[in-house]
Amino acid sequence: MGLLALSVAFAAAVVLTGARGASLQELQWAIGAGSVDKVRVIGALPPEATGSSRVSIEWQNGWNRHVTTVLQVSTPDEQSSSTMTRDIEPLHGDVERQLRAWDGDGALVVEGGIRPRWEATVAGWHVPAWLSPVAPLLWISAVLLLVGGPEPWRATRWAWIWVFASPFAVVGIPLFAVLSGPTRGVRQPSRPERRWTGGWTFIGVTLIGIFLGLAS
Template identity: 50%
Template structure:
């Protein structure tokens, strides 16, 4: 009985698979570098209760306030409180209200609220009377908050480029491991993208020079992935 061997892939495809492997390796290295950079250049988000506890414990010597209501002003504004507790800077975003009877603006009801004199409120938590409350720079340049970190604007742009590179690797390479292309795609455009992109870079595509593994017997399909990424939304 004669055994038929599978035809070898065209030369151009073999070369592309090698190039694609190095592209995946570059994505992996970039993800690791960004992950190592985040704790160095970013601020860790913290609640107002955490800030209060740190001040009362004497671990905070200075709080920089930006965006608070000016003295004598009425209304409400979001204010950023930047403080140091350990090796990383912390940032607490609060809703500063001039009057406690005010209703929070739409979309801001989930923020911790401070009514009245913000500076006096912070100083009242310091039993040692050594806390310095200073005016801080506007944190608009810090971009968005991702996975509990307030990222600088430039690092947020790098994260967007990494996301685009992951989509390129996903759509132009061999079938990924663990999940189908559609499953990874739904993860990429969901709130889970901050975890899905690094996981995809680490485990989805074989390293250069190694043959692509056979498709697993069971993979997460696009339909199931779509339902899974909807679950966090239902919990809100």
């Protein structure tokens, strides 16, 4: 129960203090739709400067906070020579000018910043630096409970290990806290001997990862 409470508290802290990672296209749509009236730009090149720079753009849409990272390049040659091009989306020319070009009514406020509000990343969310150490502590707690606790329900220890070692650990740890048993309010399986094995779980998380990678 303690692991479940910690997982819920951590998830709540991520949502309440962090910002969801988004694409540059999402920002363009939001500005064009008029749902964003202010953005914060960190790390942009000075006007008329040449070269490339990693730029963070932060904005809020209602209660939802978002951040995207782009590679600002002054010329196509800079983009081809940059080693960061494969990891982040490129944006050519002046960042502020491009953002204002997407704004139909000219009401967009563009602010500058020295450093990002969120300096760490957890499961696609950008979070404050103080929150990032909690994720590995949560993972270690889950592994220790798995290894040192009673035999888990519904899946073998190796099955849960593959879940914890996958990108889906952020979902797998709360599921483990609820489904591995015994948990108040959760009924024990009628046939405890029928459990997911490590082999099938490995195949499952691998196929899901491949599918999500192709879909992204």
